[in-house]
Amino acid sequence: MAILTNIEAVTRTLAEEMRRDPNIFITGEDVGVRGGVFRATKGLIEEFGDKRVVDSPLAELSIVAIGMGAALYGLHPVCEIQFADFIAPAFNQIVNEVAKMRYRSNGTWTVPLVIRAPYGGGIGGGLYHSQSIEATYAHVPGLYVVAPATPYDVVGMLRYAFRVDDPVLFLEHKKAYRLIKGEVPDDYYTVPFGKAEVKRAGTDLTVIAYGLMLHLTLEAAQRVAADGISVQVVDPRTLNPLDKETILESVKKTGKALIVHEDNLTLGLGAEIAAIIASDAFEFLDAPVMRLGAPDVPAVPFSQPMQDFFMPNADKIEKAIRKLAAY
């Protein structure tokens, strides 16, 4: 049993998988001698050489397209997007190409490809180094979108990403990279996609949260427990496709649901989760389905007070939980 941070979990698992499968290679900006700007690929070029750890030109469209082509050829590429905000130039290649290849070829061509992207705010990154991009891509059938929040899940889901024959958008919360530490068993395991996890059991209400927000939600749940409010916390982990069953089961038990994310509210992932609940758990609901997200502004502002205002935090989550519990 090792104690790892989220980013150590990424690096270690990449190395482990590359040792196992010679068809895995990594490309992206500065992934080579620099080891990535977050250092997620630290040490990999030293172990695997520059054939398998390839500094790309500064061009996301083609980072993904090269990955797609190589995947069609039979490799299992990992494309690192330096910041999730910079995945946008590759949108067409991801959505129209990577995600549609299996379908458009009736299953004859597949694109086993892992696209890693550090996302999320709260680190003073301003409009373009803080974005949450999950909802945009979770809308795309054929593309797995995952957002593991703990080292255990990072390891298990990254391993699993190499065991599916489909493209995976692997989201890594950059503030959680070094903030979050946790136990990772020595034994081999995977965390299959499409399975949510109850990260805390409770009876009064359900909070659904992922990424950094999961940890803040657990903190808030802990706080209100003192006042006898019992919160069940569900981490979807896989954002597309969603594990409806686990979510619905929880809400049917508690009768109340709050979804938390740091993406802006409108058409954030909370919209889909709320809609599923309002449709399939309606008869069990004792309160309105609540969402807590960032305000509908273009992105996270840089200046500290505005950033704080933008970001959901444990206080805001606590407040929302208390409000829902009191309903």
Added chain:
Amino acid sequence: MAILTNIEAVTRTLAEEMRRDPNIFITGEDVGVRGGVFRATKGLIEEFGDKRVVDSPLAELSIVAIGMGAALYGLHPVCEIQFADFIAPAFNQIVNEVAKMRYRSNGTWTVPLVIRAPYGGGIGGGLYHSQSIEATYAHVPGLYVVAPATPYDVVGMLRYAFRVDDPVLFLEHKKAYRLIKGEVPDDYYTVPFGKAEVKRAGTDLTVIAYGLMLHLTLEAAQRVAADGISVQVVDPRTLNPLDKETILESVKKTGKALIVHEDNLTLGLGAEIAAIIASDAFEFLDAPVMRLGAPDVPAVPFSQPMQDFFMPNADKIEKAIRKLAAY
């Protein structure tokens, strides 16, 4: 009072606005002598010359970026994207640039820009000539997304698009282009953004639909009226920002809501509308919030039976209405 089709409404309004404002110009693929592949810009190069009706190179990223630059300079460009499916290469320029400029410059720079895109399925266009793209862009604060369904609304909203100092994604349902005819008053009017319209009054349940689906919903509502089911049909028209008030008011009255769209279900616009209802009209709800959308597959298949299976139609809407009414 003239009777126009939707596409005639587009062409006529573009001409009218260009006569009024010399700062308006149009660019896009084949918008010149060809008059656009749908003929939406037919006759415009003849009237306004090739300085104001500019055939672009085949490059959507720069069609939008050129439009943005020209808008920053003080013009009011219209960018035609030949099919909405092909807006994807411009995603970064639209989402990170056009939509964020006002915010990122604290209101000092603005991007008055109209991006027109024919969207939607049912015309044998297969995966890449049928897409519904509204949800992806309605998630983006700072970008108006509108989808007028009738000639009246097309005229009124296109006029209004030139009266805001912000970017507008103007979605034109390509199947509705010639299918839908309607009256357009001779008097000048606009249809301001952010205002939904009750397109049919009713008391038993509310259906929210836009674009082609609005018309199919009206047809279904007509059919069930014979059986005494009174359906109120709300057309949001502006998809971002949504007119929550009109939607909520209707649902509070009827107690039941169905949202119809042809985009795939997960994180389609119905998700947001359902979430709003589940949150803000919860106490008025007599039934689960229902959604009818396309299945979660990558895009509309070409072959007729599969396309029919994919697309919501009046029969499917009727069935959903009857189910909801019977709840």
Added chain:
Amino acid sequence: MAVSKVAEQTAAKVDARHRALDLTDAQALEMYWYILLSRRLDERMWILHRQHEVAFHISGIGHEGTQVGAAFALKRGYDFVHPYYRDMALSLTIGMTPRDLMLALYGKQGEPSSGARQMPAHYGSRALKIVSGSSPVATQIPQAAGIAFGIRYKGTDQVALTCFGEGSTSEGDFHEGLNWAGIYKLPVIFLCQNNQYAISVPTDKEMPVKNVADRAVAYGLPGVIVDGNDPLEVYRVMREAVARARRGEGATLVEAKTYRPVPHSSDDDDRTYRSREEVEAWKKKDPVLRMRQYLESVGLMDDAKAQEYEARAKEAVDDANQFGKNAPFPPPEAALENVWGESRK
């Protein structure tokens, strides 16, 4: 007697161009066959559209010389091909059948490229290493570089060929794909079929240079211009490019100058943007005509043989037409298949 005359001429023309290119007589005739087959199949599709039998057709007419010349430079089924919608003759030459293409035209069950999910002319076959294309133009360009990246990674002597129109070179995808190919000396051939128009837009509104090949220098690549209506010339240039790629010397940008003598697609009306004189002038350089004349000139073809080829082509087209027409549609629920795969483990 026609036959004996052919034999005689053949003997006389040992310096025939195709032989200088190491093509056998049979191969030269096979080239003609695919050019002709594609043309006749394509023409039938236009007719079916005019008869309202099918809703849409997009044509490769005029481009067959380029495509067949290119296909012959490849090891078919070994090298990768990432085509675009005009590549009917290319796809046929690599191994797709007229039946395959008629299934696509009608949107029928068993269509091999996409299970009838895509519009016609989206060629694809895993077995033949023809990558299933999309409709957004130019996306295949960096993807083909990616395939070549895979080839280089694995160290085989395969190559990847990708095709696109000159209009599509305005997209960022073109730039990024060629940049990778240049940096990593990837075994990929970028074959631009320059037919002078992107739908209605003429080249001088698409790009500020005369030739697409002029752009190769920006990527440290050779840029080669070839008469796209001369299949043997295309073959010659492509053979060099392929050899270069196999030797590990990297990519080539080949620009085949050609023309589309028909509208962009069945939805287009080309009279709005170009003169009939221009179209007629280009028809004189038609690749079917040119290849036939060449074969005649080297004694491999005469009227009788030409009629024989026509008859064979008609038969194949008739058969495919019937086959496509009579095939059942896919079941509606097939729309739900192949969104996700099974996990491998």
Added chain:
Amino acid sequence: MAVSKVAEQTAAKVDARHRALDLTDAQALEMYWYILLSRRLDERMWILHRQHEVAFHISGIGHEGTQVGAAFALKRGYDFVHPYYRDMALSLTIGMTPRDLMLALYGKQGEPSSGARQMPAHYGSRALKIVSGSSPVATQIPQAAGIAFGIRYKGTDQVALTCFGEGSTSEGDFHEGLNWAGIYKLPVIFLCQNNQYAISVPTDKEMPVKNVADRAVAYGLPGVIVDGNDPLEVYRVMREAVARARRGEGATLVEAKTYRPVPHSSDDDDRTYRSREEVEAWKKKDPVLRMRQYLESVGLMDDAKAQEYEARAKEAVDDANQFGKNAPFPPPEAALENVWGESRK
């Protein structure tokens, strides 16, 4: 006496390079002033970062010669500038103030570019016609072409200048922007500040050609290479490009060869990817040094005067620093402002 010596030398050097470029002595000194001011301000920002006063800094050090040379070729406040994050010296020369930039560094209220919403180094001012930039690289390139499109549409003699690093030329945006500029002969200057690295990635992994300027030919544009650490040379080249644009002859791609002797940003550690020898060698070509030496050589500068300039710069930097530090933060709710505008009618 120092002063008289300066005067004497000045008289002697009527053939000074700057005068041959129609720059007055005052202008040559003003160039030095902005180069120096930017340098000292930038250095202070590094110090503030090291002191944990501020969280992030991205630097223009080493690039000042290029930027000031370029700015002097423009009509400031009349022409448009669409800069990138290294353009501190450019922005200062166009008219932004050290106070403005310190407000940005601290994220304080009143910051003019973005109301402190953007990270530092996202320069912008409507009044000065400096377009507020984003962080995704290269997006400004086709936008600048769009501004130039607007200029051409309106028929003024303005020009648009946009800057970017050599790494950013790999993005599709570069290709598409230059393509439009070439087709429509737009009055825009693309100024590439080639500092040899995109963060850690050296140019030979970014592009397969030696010079960014080699790419101009793909767009029918002149591509000019200039020593970016020589502000007068940059001015000369830029003046020509600007004149060409004003004459309606279209765009120019200017590549200024320079170097970033500091890490990419305060988050970077450049020791992982380049040798100290390389960095030290480039420091010898430092633009502050070079411009000062030039001014000395033409008798416009001596130690006393240099100290005077240093003192003025220090004063300006101190003032800005205090101003930025003491300014209040914006109110939290300012995060909600300026998402949408009021309708105009």
